[in-house]
Each structure stands twice: as C-alpha cells, then as structure tokens.
Amino acid sequence: MDQSNPSPSMIEARAISKHFDTEAGRVALFEELNLNVPRGESLAVIGRSGAGKSTLLSLLAGLDTPTHGSVSIDGQAMEKLDDRQRAELRASKVSFIFQSFHLLPELTALDNVRLPLEIRGSTNPEKEAKRWLEQVGLGERTDHYPSQLSGGEQQRVAIARAFATQPALLFADEPTGNLDEETGGRIIEQLFSLNQQQGTTLILITHDPELAARCQRRVRLHNGQLTEE
Template identity: 65%
Template sequence: MTLLNSDEIILEAQNVAKWFPAQAQRLNLFSDLNLTIHAGQTLAIVGRSGAGKSTLLSLLAGLDQPSEGQIKLVGRSLSDMDDKTRADQRARYISFIFQSFHLLPELTALDNVRLALEIRSDKDADQQARHWLTEVGLADRMQHYPAQLSGGEQQRVAIARAFATRPALLFADEPTGNLDEETGHQIIEQLFDLNAKENTTLILITHDQELAARCQRCVTLHAGQLHETAT
C-alpha cells in the first residue's frame, strides 16, 4: 500500500469535459466538471441511469481520457502520461470492484486473487491471497471456480482481490447491482468494514441513495455537472 496523509489530495478533476461525435453534432456528456478527493475519504457518486457515472469512473481512474481538462492522481496529471505510465500508476494506487465481478472463469477463487498479486510480482502472493479470502469468509471455497460460487461469493472474491493489493484508492461500480437485497447488504457491510480497517479512499458509484448515505460525502451527477449533497 502507498500510504498517504489524510489531508493529502489523492484525486482531482479540474475543468473536465467529455464529448463524443454524433453525426452532425457532438454529444456533450460533461463540461467544466470539478472534484477534489482527499486520502481516506468515502465518496458516493449518484445519478440516474445514463447520467454517465461509469464514464466518469473511467475518467477518474485513467481508463479513459477527458476531452478537455485534466485528472490528477496524487498530484500527477494522467493526461500527461503515456499508456504504460498510466497503467503503472493504476497498479500502484488503484483497485476496482465491479457489478459483474469480472472474475476469470478458468481460475479458482484462490488463483483469481493470487493473479492480481503475481502481476505486481509480490513474493508472498499465495499467502496474501489465502489471507484475504479468509478475511471475506471464503476459507473453504478457495479451490472453487466462479461458476461453482453464488453471486455473493463471487463478489466476495472480487473484494478480496481488490483489497489484496492494498490500494490507496478503491473504485466500486454498483457493487450490489447483481445481488439480492439480503446478500447485497452483507456485501456492503463487509466492504465498508474492510475499507475502514485499511483506511482506503473509496469512490462508490451507485443509484442507491441508502447506500450512498453510508459515505462521508455524496455528489450527484446531473446534466453533466456534479452537485454536492448532504449525507
């Protein structure tokens, strides 16, 4: 984990715009968007379906580039980096949890978590993978493949994989979207508990206002702008 002070800005969007070509005119998704996030904060980004929340996540994580403006990760502009350097910065600072789990079906739960660590050349990848699967309650499911796991269990594997790399910044995109209400509640409790233990900066993309209220801050994406709301 790359440790940051709580008063340090970990992520900043400055005058960000994003548009797409659409026949005779362009489609403007964002314009003059600004956001500052300090290390250790929990932030929810909410908005209606189609508002562009997942696109915004891609921009903030350096998976996509803004049409104008810049995204700064720990003070460095992602737009000024080449693809390899951006990928290196993501590997150093960022992890993801997605609605659809994104597990490799041909790998066991253990191998899915271990792979994330082996990519970073962590010497104790196997030990750490086992530790984190135990942390999420899957000590007896390590050798199971994703198809042999329930949706909740697959999301627990994804959580273990995300935290195993000890990220400074964690993006969670609708993490309970494919789960029933009871399972989703259990997953969220586990996510917030682990996040507090690890002092990770959490950016949660959701349409669920109750879930957003669990975060220290909440911003609503509407008509291409972010509006800070009370939690």
C-alpha cells in the same frame, strides 16, 4: 514517476468534458466538470441510470481519457503519463470493483485474487488470497472458475481481489448490487473498515441510499454536472 511533493488530493478532476460521436451527431455526456477528493475520504456518486456515473469512474481511474480537461491521481496528471506509467500507477495504488466483475475466466477464484498480489510483490500471495476469499464467504470455492460461480459469488471474488492489495484508492461500481442483504452488509462493513483503518480513499457509485449515507460526502451527477448533496 516523480512522487515528490504529492498533491493533498487523491483525485483531482479539472474541467473535464466527455463527448461521444454518434450517427445523430456529437453527444456531450458532461462539460467542464470539477471534482476534488482528499486522501482518505469516502465519496458516493449518485444519479439516475444513464447519467454517466460509470464513465466518470473510468475517467477518474485513468481507464478512459476525457475529451478535454485533466485528471490527477495522487498528484500524478494522467495526461502526462504513457500507457505503461498509467498501468503502473494503477497497479501500485488503485483497486476496482466493477459491476461486470472483470474476472479472468481461465483462472480460478483463488488465482483471480492471487494475481494482483503477485504483481505487487506480496511475500505470500496464495495465503493472502485464501484469507480474503474466506473473508467474503468463499473459502470453499477457491478452486472454482468464474463460469462455475453465481453472479453474487463472482462479485464476492471481485471484492476479495480489490481488498486483498489494501489499495490507497478503491473505486466501486454498485459493489453490493448482486449480493444478498447479509453478505452485502458484511461487505459494506469491510469497505468502511478499509477506509477508516487503512486510510483507503473510497469512490463508490451506488443506488443504495444506506450505502451512500455511510460516505463522508455525496455528489449527484445530473445534466453533466456534479452537485453536492
């Protein structure tokens, strides 16, 4: 992939629309939506349930494709890349914290965190994975499988996995939604430490007003459009 003359934006969405066909006809989730996220920015996406925030995150991350329009990550237009190239781009630059965790059930907590480190060619993936699990308070649970962990513990594994690769871009969908107040506060501090110390671009979906207020910018998704808060 050509990385020459990269865009100053980490994310650029240009006139994206997303339609769904249902038995009742075509539903437009959003139309002609535009968003520019500079490198190193922290952005909170807020809005009511059902507004399409998680779908927007999937489009911005290249996990889904818009019905119309274009999304670029670090200057690379997703529609110009094939599936393998999009996967390579995500593997090299992007991490995710999903609401539903997306842990591999056949792998232990340690192996779930270690796998992306191995894919990126880390020199000591096991040591790094253990360090990040300790950072999120799961140093004693490394050999447990997702089915043996509570929802909050699974979310902490997902957070450790996302942090471990020190991504250029981190998408997080309600990253503290299943955590107690103390653990959630610690995770928030780590999120913004990544942003400030490593220049990681953060795009967060959240209903937490305190977390949204920590971001440099807030946008609200309502009636298919984004408005600055």
